[in-house]
Amino acid sequence: MIPSKQTLENNEKRGSYRSEVAAHEPRNIACLVTYQVVARIGWIFKTETVVMPAVLDACIASGMLRGFLPVLNRIGTSLFPLVVAPLVSRTKSIRWLLVGTTIGLSICFAVLSVAWSCLLNDHPFFLAIIFLGTYGLFSAINGCNQLLVATLQGRLISAGRRGRVLVVSVTSGSVFAIIAAFVALGPWLQEPDGFVKIFAATSFFFFAAAVVPLFFKESENLFSAESRRASEAVRPHSFWQVLSHDSSLARLAVVAASF
CATH class of the missing domain: 1.20.1250.20 (MFS general substrate transporter like domains)
Structure with a gap:
């Protein structure tokens, strides 16, 4: 499968970002x-x-x-x-x-x-x-x-x-x-x-x-747009909904909060 132009651009951005981070790491x-x-x-x-x-x-x-x-x-x-x-x-x-x-x-x-x-x-x-x-x-x-x-x-x-x-x-x-x-x-x-x-x-x-x-x-941060999309994607599955559908996790949360 041939990578799309957007994929190639993202890979190039990631490579440039990592190189810059490594240069300033010390x-x-x-x-x-x-x-x-x-x-x-x-x-x-x-x-x-x-x-x-x-x-x-x-x-x-x-x-x-x-x-x-x-x-x-x-x-x-x-x-x-x-x-x-x-x-x-x-x-x-x-x-x-x-x-x-x-x-x-x-x-x-x-x-x-x-x-x-x-x-x-x-x-x-x-x-x-x-x-x-x-x-x-x-x-x-x-x-x-x-x-x-x-x-x-x-x-x-x-x-x-x-x-x-x-x-x-x-x-x-x-x-x-x-x-x-x-x-x-x-x-x-x-x-x-x-x-x-x-x-x-x-x-x-x-x-x-x-x-x-x-x-x-x-x-x-070159990937703020990607972070925004990821944040919007997980919003429907908020932790409140997770707690309401997972009774075991809800009980664990109560125990953890008690400490």
Whole structure:
């Protein structure tokens, strides 16, 4: 069967795209590792299992309010990526979206730092509500951010090197994060205004991480039209319809959501 002209053009575009990606891959690997390391340092200052519950207890010691934390986290990191995924797949450039979401993460903790310094003594309940609302917004932005990082990695890093990128970023990021926690986080937790510094440090490192995507050498997505058609093709078989027709999957989803 003789390939059509459109098929030949698509094959040529794919070959050109892959060559361009391969040429810039070392630079993009360095940028991606740097981004993940800096973000991981910021992340250690907001450890989900230790710092965030302690923050809420410092406002109001309420088990009910503390129980909202994992719920907000799961909703933000699971549902919102589903909503924005079709848009991301059709976007020609991802790095600017990544800059935006990372700045959003930084702003959330800048707001918490200011709110904590102003409201803790006089309005602790109001501060707790602001904290939960900001945490929910942070979780939603973080879910979208994770989707963008994974998409950008898929576009810029070849499959054979993604494992090495993960090993290098996790190993080096963990080392620097542990050092930061030892030097700053421990002492700040003992100070009366320590959470102000913790939130400010988290905001700073997320903002620093937001600068890194500007240095990615990203090739323009040449197949946004194909992505749009694929997105429209799967729309009739949305996950709501899948859940309604597959009782086993629906039960599994309930069990997974319970965790």
